[in-house]
Amino acid sequence: MPMSHDAAIRLTTLGWALVLVLFVIGAPLLWAASPLILAGVVLVGAMIGLIGHGLRRLVNGGKRQAGSGLRSIMIGAGLLVGLVAAPVWWLLLQPGLHPLAVPRVTLSDGKRQVVFQGMVHVGSEQFYRSVSYDLIRAKDAGYVLFFEGVQPGTPEAKAWLDAVTQSGGDLNAQYGKIGDICGLSFQGDYLTFLQRDQALDPVHLVTADVTETEMYEEWQRQTAANPSLADAMPEGSGGDVFDLSALLEFAAGLQGSQKDLVAAGCRGIFSLILGRAESPDALNGVILDFRNRRLADRIAALPNDDIYITYGSGHFPGLFREMRARDPNWRIAGTNWTTAILPPDDATGQLLTAP
Known part of the structure; x- marks a missing residue:
């Protein structure tokens, strides 16, 4: 059963919210470590997003969508920033959690x-x-x-x-x-x-x-x-x-x-x-x-x-x-x-x- 238009919009909104939250939580921590570290993680994440975008185009027979490349870059950068910062946050919270x-x-x-x-x-x-x-x-x-x-x-x-x-x-x-x-x-x-x-x-x-x-x-x-x-x-x-x-x-x-x-x-x-x-x-x-x-x-x-x-x-x-x-x-x-x-x-x- 295909997803309805409203359901697709809600799911997309939740996805962007997750990416934004991960970036907002992770970016200040990586900036505190070093602005160069944050820039490097963003760059690597963007490259991963572009690679994923290219693979998706190959699967879809080369079909292009307006703005899809930029979206892939933003998603890759946001997700990687959050994932890199997550274990650091976990470590910092240990004295309070345990x-x-x-x-x-x-x-x-x-x-x-x-x-x-x-x-x-x-x-x-x-x-x-x-x-x-x-x-x-x-x-x-x-x-x-x-x-x-x-x-x-x-x-x-x-x-x-x-x-x-x-x-x-x-x-x-x-x-x-x-x-x-x-x-x-x-x-x-x-x-x-x-x-x-x-x-x-x-x-x-x-x-x-x-x-x-x-x-x-x-x-x-x-x-x-x-x-x-x-x-x-x-x-x-x-x-x-x-x-x-x-x-x-x-x-x-x-x-x-x-x-x-x-x-x-x-x-x-x-x-x-x-x-x-x-x-x-x-x-x-x-x-x-x-x-x-x-x-x-x-x-x-x-x-x-x-x-x-x-x-x-x-x-x-x-x-x-x-x-x-x-x-x-x-x-x-x-x-x-x-x-x-x-x-x-x-x-x-x-x-x-x-x-």
């Missing part, structure tokens, strides 16, 4: 409490301020504060850790650069003020992590028992290893709308990556499991103290298993969730003072 939530878990063995505050190395200023206030209150209440932070070791161990983590020699400096680029903060900038007091109160302020040397020795022990682990690791920071430092330097040089776009995209990437469960990795036996065992040992060594722990969220499942292996009485008494990555607190408005 906020990265980290847990604060209260554990109890019936006699004392251990509070595990999940952390991320790079997050929002609001999150770190909230954690800092909680730490101060916990310290005033008599809790022992356990901080994460791998301690320095031998030059050989440091070189090994830099190579396998691809940190370029200073992991904390890289986290700081990532925070600046993403419009976020580095956790060390907010927790260091408490850790500085460790020399004054080493009983209640403890960096409970292992040393680089201990990690290196554990890695050597594991690879001796299972040589295939070493085959899964990069050999160094040479040409075949992804150079994150170069990418960070490039992103740090961006200005204006490009800087804002990269920051928003970066927050989306963090929400996606950090929101996933830990994937199997050859280094997890050292980065996670070994450190979890040592942390559980430190907790067991203080049988009469309440403890407040700030560690990466990925450590909790393994730590909880280790604690229960030492004392089955440990139970989860309560869990609270906090959003770790939020848009920067730079909203502006109009203050109305007139009646």
Whole structure:
């Protein structure tokens, strides 16, 4: 049954509306990335439209319609702009659609409490301020504060850790650069003020992590028992290893709308990556499991103290298993969730003072 004239008009109108909406949504985003990118996408889309127009003419035996070529160019350009921008918009919306939530878990063995505050190395200023206030209150209440932070070791161990983590020699400096680029903060900038007091109160302020040397020795022990682990690791920071430092330097040089776009995209990437469960990795036996065992040992060594722990969220499942292996009485008494990555607190408005 042929389509009626009115139905054809309505369908054509809806089609043009879709093309217009896709272009209006996508063009500002591509312009923010670079006017050249927008121009390039429009040009490619126009070429695709012309190719489609030519193929259609061949199918119709070369019959021409007035204005059909221009319509094909506009449709191709509009559709491609929208399609190119769609995944970018999806990435930018991730912090709002799927906020990265980290847990604060209260554990109890019936006699004392251990509070595990999940952390991320790079997050929002609001999150770190909230954690800092909680730490101060916990310290005033008599809790022992356990901080994460791998301690320095031998030059050989440091070189090994830099190579396998691809940190370029200073992991904390890289986290700081990532925070600046993403419009976020580095956790060390907010927790260091408490850790500085460790020399004054080493009983209640403890960096409970292992040393680089201990990690290196554990890695050597594991690879001796299972040589295939070493085959899964990069050999160094040479040409075949992804150079994150170069990418960070490039992103740090961006200005204006490009800087804002990269920051928003970066927050989306963090929400996606950090929101996933830990994937199997050859280094997890050292980065996670070994450190979890040592942390559980430190907790067991203080049988009469309440403890407040700030560690990466990925450590909790393994730590909880280790604690229960030492004392089955440990139970989860309560869990609270906090959003770790939020848009920067730079909203502006109009203050109305007139009646």
